[in-house]
Amino acid sequence: MRTAMAIAPDGARNAADLRDPASFDHVGRDAGATFAAGGVLADLADHDSRIVVGCADLTYVTRLATFGARHPDRFLYYGISERNMIGAAAGLATTGLIPYVCTFACFSAILGYENFRTDLAYPRLPVRVLGTHAGISMGFFGTSHHATEDIAALRAVANLTVLSPCDPVATEALLRGTVDHDGPIYFRVGRGRETAVYQTVDQLRLDRPTVLARGDDVLLVATGVMVQECLAAAEALRADGIGASVLDVHTLKPFPGEAVAELAAAHRAVVTVEEHTVEGGLGTMTVEALAAAGVATPVHKHGLRDEYALVGPPTHLYRYYGLSGDGIATVARRLLDRKSPTPLVADPLWTDQDRADVYARLGVPR
Structure with missing residues (x-):
């Protein structure tokens, strides 16, 4: 006791x-x-x-x-x-x-x-x-x-x-x-284990999302703890010669649609990243904003599919669902490699095989 x-x-x-x-x-x-x-x-x-x-x-x-x-x-x-x-x-x-x-x-x-x-x-x-x-x-x-x-x-x-x-x-x-x-x-809010992104409170403006990294190829739109993982993904992409911008959307409602669309228009592709289902969350709001602004940059919504998450250690779950820096970088590369991108790339770019590979690396029996 x-x-x-x-x-x-x-x-x-x-x-x-x-x-x-x-x-x-x-x-x-x-x-x-x-x-x-x-x-x-x-x-x-x-x-x-x-x-x-x-x-x-x-x-x-x-x-x-x-x-x-x-x-x-x-x-x-x-x-x-x-x-x-x-x-x-x-x-x-x-x-x-x-x-x-x-x-x-x-x-x-x-x-x-x-x-x-x-x-x-x-x-x-x-x-x-x-x-x-x-x-x-x-x-x-x-x-x-x-x-x-x-x-x-x-x-x-x-x-x-x-x-x-x-x-x-x-x-x-x-x-x-x-x-x-x-x-x-x-x-x-997350679970209190987040690594630092901001050093001082004046780095963040309440009236606009924050651009934390800049690159010309892909825009990573993130919220919450996924911001840290997108910064890690941007570093991995940079090592491959791919320029990635990272946008922290700290205000989800009212959604800063004009700012997101303007930034998306300056990139070849957009990946939205959220620790949330891709149905109705950050990705959906981003797609709606780009459509309203007439921006045709291809968008892929990355997060949980129409599903419930497994039970396991959080860090393992992030890897399994491709929500780690490595997983996000993989999704961004695949989006940029697509031959005929459409405005909304709906099929999963983090596949069932990727999930199985994570299982194998962790030594988890199926």
Whole structure:
């Protein structure tokens, strides 16, 4: 039986008490996580009495304990009651407060979809929902804990802003820049293991996507943790003499369609990359934007197909679905090599054989 642990000054727990050698996800699950929200919100709350924070049984793994340690009178704990938390946040917002509530993306965006629509967006209340561990980053926890449909679902909700930071600095920039935003916001966040992309918050502009690398051949359009993988892919392509631009689309709604289309028009091909199904997400929005602008640059939507992800370690899953830097570079090369590209390249460029090869390299029996 585990012993109770007090909140440390930085909101962390003793990692030694969390080690479970039988599970990839639980070895040092809290240790080393780089969630920025707890500290950033605590800093903002120092000077803004409207800010309150709610959490649904994930105080430590999301680092919101940092906020709780500094502002215990404004930290609300809801237990495993995510939809109730979103509804309660709506009520708090009607009193002039700005609630930030946090849970895994699967429990906020998927389980709480109706609460987003009716409780938050319909009355346009200033509630900010942080959906952490998005995409397939929950790995071993399986389909119930994967969030690979949240972009597609929430982009359809009127009055809702959808943000997808790629690293802690981007998270901080988007949190600080939207305190007074009129209406609800969904923050789609990773699992706190993201490598740094930005060094300072002023590198990211809220009103436009960020070009992080430039090349003339292929445009890699990414969001969230896939930004890091696209940067790795751009390096691999550059070694082959292929110039790749990398675009961080941190704001998914409202989608910066004009900026994306203008940049796409200057390249031979576009690959959109998302830790999400290719149905209705970043790729779909990119195709729609290019069509509206009359840009005929070939586009390939790369992500999960119309399927549910396997159960396994997140890093293995990224390799299996071609969402690592190497996989993305492979897809980009194949798109550029096509003899007769069409405006939308729908057939998979990361094939079943590629998936089988990953299995073999990992030594996983079929």
